Amino acid sequence: MRRDILPIPDPQHVGLTTYDAKDPDTTYPPITPLRPPQGAPxxxxxxxxxxxxxxxxxxxxxxxxxxxxxxxxxxxxxxxxxxxxxxxxxxxxxxxxxxxxxxxxxxxxxxxxxxxxxxxxxxxxxxxxxxxxxxxxxxxxxxxxxxxxxxxxxxxxxxxxxxxxxxxxxxxxxxxxxxxxxxxxxxxxxxxxxxxxxxxxxxxxxxxxxxxxxxxxxxxxxxxxxxxxxxxxxxxxxxxxxxxxxxxxxxxxxxxxxxxxxxxxxxxxxxxxxxxxxPEDAQLTARHDEIPAWDDMPDVLKPVLARQMxxxxxxxxxxxxxxxxxxxxxxxxxxxxxxxxxxxxxxxxxSAEGTPIGCFNEMCTLNGLAGIETPEFLLSKIDDFGTPDAYNHYAVGWAHALCGPYQWTKQVxxxxxxxxxxxxxxxxxxxxxxxxxxxxxxxxxxxxxxxxxxxxxxxxxxxxxxxxxxxxxxxxxxxxxDRDADETHTVQYFEMFGNRGIYHKGWTAVTKHRTPWITDQPPLDEDVWELYAPDDWTQAHDLAAEQPERLAALQRLWLIEAVKYNVVPLDDRSFERFNPDIAGRPQLIKGTTQTLFSGMRLLENCVLNIKNRSHAVSALISAPDNGAQGVIVSQGGGVGGWCMYAHENRLKYCYNFFGIEYSYVTADAPVPSGQHLVGFEFAYDGGGLGKGGAVTLYCDGEPIGTGRVERTEPMAFSADEACDVGSDTGSPTSPDYGPHGNGFNGRIEWVKIDISTDDHEHLITPQDRFNISMARQ
CATH class of the missing domain: 3.40.720.10 (Alkaline Phosphatase, subunit A)
Structure with a gap:
């Protein structure tokens, strides 16, 4: 059987074809299920x-x-x-x-x-x-x-x-x-x-x-x-x-x-x-200055840091x-x-993506708002780390320690x-x-x-x-x-975000271009290369100054391998790569309006971005005679997001700011039974990212409730929570309902999201966008 062409071609029967299956000369090979070679594990x-x-x-x-x-x-x-x-x-x-x-x-x-x-x-x-x-x-x-x-x-x-x-x-x-x-x-x-x-x-x-x-x-x-x-x-x-x-x-x-x-x-x-x-002679590499020493951490934080680990x-x-x-x-x-x-x-x-002090809700950090989580706040949450109420990550120092005895961490x-x-x-x-x-x-x-x-x-x-x-x-x-077998993998390049290296027969030449948690992205041509010998197990002693010719030969080998495997052109851009038009990748959602239907569950990149701008959300619903209850549309979850729902037969809006603050707007009157157009408008204050806004609830075009949200999440609600129509899957966005049994008890014909051109998205820095992407993987 020839197995280098897949699927394996069907066997073809060549032989006598009889008229009557009862004919003694009628014969066909039996059908045999496809199996790998004998002994395949x-x-x-x-x-x-x-x-x-x-x-x-x-x-x-x-x-x-x-x-x-x-x-x-x-x-x-x-x-x-x-x-x-x-x-x-x-x-x-x-x-x-x-x-x-x-x-x-x-x-x-x-x-x-x-x-x-x-x-x-x-x-x-x-x-x-x-x-x-x-x-x-x-x-x-x-x-x-x-x-x-x-x-x-x-x-x-x-x-x-x-x-x-x-x-x-x-x-x-x-x-x-x-x-x-x-x-x-x-x-x-x-x-x-x-x-x-x-x-x-x-x-x-x-x-x-x-x-x-x-x-x-x-x-x-x-x-x-x-x-x-x-x-x-x-x-x-x-x-x-x-x-x-x-x-x-x-x-x-x-x-x-x-x-x-x-x-x-x-x-x-x-x-x-x-x-x-x-090996016995392996040396512990030095801790780099970018990584804080334990003794330099505030004493008030140390119980929280220890709990993270x-x-x-x-x-x-x-x-x-x-x-x-x-x-x-x-x-x-x-x-x-x-x-x-x-x-x-x-x-x-x-992962060194948890900041030098770690975090209780990493979405704060990803949104550029790490300062919200003060040492006192983290200490107040010490018993909740690791629970469903948290979305925590440990500090950079722990990541560096767990990569020991080697230098650096993930991304490097x-x-x-x-x-x-x-x-x-x-x-x-x-x-x-x-x-x-x-x-x-x-x-x-x-x-x-x-x-x-x-x-x-x-x-x-x-x-x-x-x-x-x-x-x-x-x-x-x-x-x-065979423990004494000759090494068969003798050359290997490495590259990630401009951090690059080459291994060849024990020698390594490397250059660190950027640090995961710091904006330190120099021009590629200014990167400093290091050289390590085969007997230097942990890359502890840089020989670049002593053997410049060997370093140059390895740098040239890196470039050869890079060309061979599509590593070049090196790409350390940030903002440009997040713009699909510049990056050259397709974009699923375009325009300023989007219509969703009951039962849809979409990740954040599949939904129009309502952040840092005015927007409106409307839904054509049919409410039951015994009173409306349940989620009409939600986005995000317990770590942050928003939702529109019926609670105790009244239309309600909740904005969840990182699980720290909840802003509610409740309708003045019950939801009438039958078919109605309900929704809300969010009038963004403007003046920058993450600002607040006025919220107005509507039913059939008439305002039925007003309120305010004082501050909003500027860049991302969640890494994995969905936008749901007709329920709220995952962790609940509002404390008014639980993770299960929160579905709308009437009928939802459609939900429409409409975003205004009042857009502050351009104020998000390239580094912020980069940090969000890195921490989501």
Missing amino acids: NVLIVLLDDVGFGASSAFGGPCATPTAERLAANGLKLNRFHTTALCSPTRQALLTGRNHHSVGMGGVTEIATSAPGYSSIRPKDKAPVAETLRLNGYSTSQFGKCHEVPVWEVSPVGPFGQWPTGSGFEHFYGFIGGEANQYYPGLYEGTKPVEPEKTPEQGYTLTEDLADRAITWVRQQQALTPDKPFFMYFAPGATHAPHHVPKQWSDKYKGKFDDGWDVLRENMLDKQKALGVV EIYAGFLEQTDHEIGRLVDAIDDLGALDNTLIYYIIGDNGA ASHWGGTRNGTIVHWPNGIAAKGETRNQFHHVIDVVPTILEAAKLPAPTVVNSIQQAPLEGVSMMSTLR
Whole structure:
């Protein structure tokens, strides 16, 4: 059977064709279900989110990860495995076996341009591994995060070619976008929006839900087709912000981080050396001046800062526990020994997007209003961190510590803190070694070639009639089977937002162009390059001044690789990339009016932007005789937003300012039964961003209530909450109703949004726009 052309061509019967099926000469070959080659293993890829190299206990960190340790004891640790320093790029590279710019993902989807390396469009000649495996007879499924869909295709009308079910996965349950509320996620099954079956009060958390779904799927798959291997991609979205976890997990770490991030980082190195995940002579890199020292933090803040880390540690431990339940389920099915597991502990380094002091509601920070959360406010909320009432993120110092012993963090692709992620490989039937560590250099693009070699499958030359480009990674199988194997991945470029580096046979040349939480973007030609030798495990000693010729040769090699893989032209623009017309990407919503219909659930980029301008919202409704009740239209959720609803048979408007202030306007009279046109007008005060305005409620053109909103959210309501017509999914925007049972009890014909040209959008700075996009991935 020829497997390099996919789909595999149908067999053609050539032989005697009889007239009567009862004729003894009537014969046809039996139909045989498509299966991979004999011995092909099941494959499970687990990809965590925003976890630094040193966070997990398996790699010397403070967060207990017993599942990772158990798999490592019966498998292998990879201590020089690398990612791209950012979410969408790592995921697209992982799933295709190609470098991130080579598959159009030089940044996150929200800042795509028309340049090939940055378009967010996966080229048709670089098919994802799920499609290759499906067309070779695997069952395929994905659970969790998908942040590879172009933003103009994230809507109920698609197209769905880059959604999981259009990318080779037969089953998908998870979310589309950069992050999810762990208590109120915006979920899809396939391409259909769905709601969680439980509430936070009933114990709901997203990672547990994903594990339940994955366990159900794999049990069914193995019960019905035990001879058919499965490929499962489990990407829970944890431990990306918001850092949400039930208190029984975070309370296990009470008091364990009171000494601060500098002491934690130093203590981690001793554990890492004892585990052998760094060599004995590895040096702790210096903390850069941009990262505050623990001793310099205000004493009043330190209990809050310590609590932030307790929450995060509990979050990571809970995530590992849920992965353990999935692994146990596979083991109970008798399938674990023949399952090739990649447990990749982070799609990049730990996130430094939480500001130097962290935050209770990261939407304040993303809207440029971090000052609202004073030390006193944060201290008053200390017991609410990690709960459904919070949308929290930890401080930069914790991120830097958890990337130890390396320099920098997520987004900084130039240094190992941004790109080196601890990884565990487990496959007892295919790898004899147990409990060993592998030191060879590898990259996330090497996973696909390894899977194909394990399954005895060729890299396809044609998929769905499209000639395929070569894979760009190399198989890791020689590394996995022999600790002394020669290094096969000898050159690798890195680039993210101008932060760039090159690895070649142990040497690295790197330059940091920008710091994630600081506006420090010099001209590209002024970037200072550093040089590190093969024996400098942590990039602690810069040899650029001592070996300028070697540095120059590596810089030239970086440029060669950059040209080869569509990295150039380098793009460190901010404002221009957020303007679709300048960036050259399609824009889903245009004009000044938009009509929505009952049952629609749309993410924020699918709805006209009403911020910083006057606007009107109207709805044609039919109210029941027994009194109107429920949500007519809402946008956002508990972390901020607005809604128009009927409460106790009166039309009502609520503006939720970051969950801190609630402004209400209530109609003077009940909603009459029957069909009526209801709505509100918001007259923006003007004079800048985030100002207030006067609100007037209307029914059939007549004013029925007035009020004021003193201040508004200037740039974003939420990272994942929706605009809903006829209900409010996710967390409730108004305290007047709960997360369930809030649907309008009458009929909604349509809802219309109309925005005025009174627009202050131009006042938003490029850095503000950039920060929002980065924190949403």
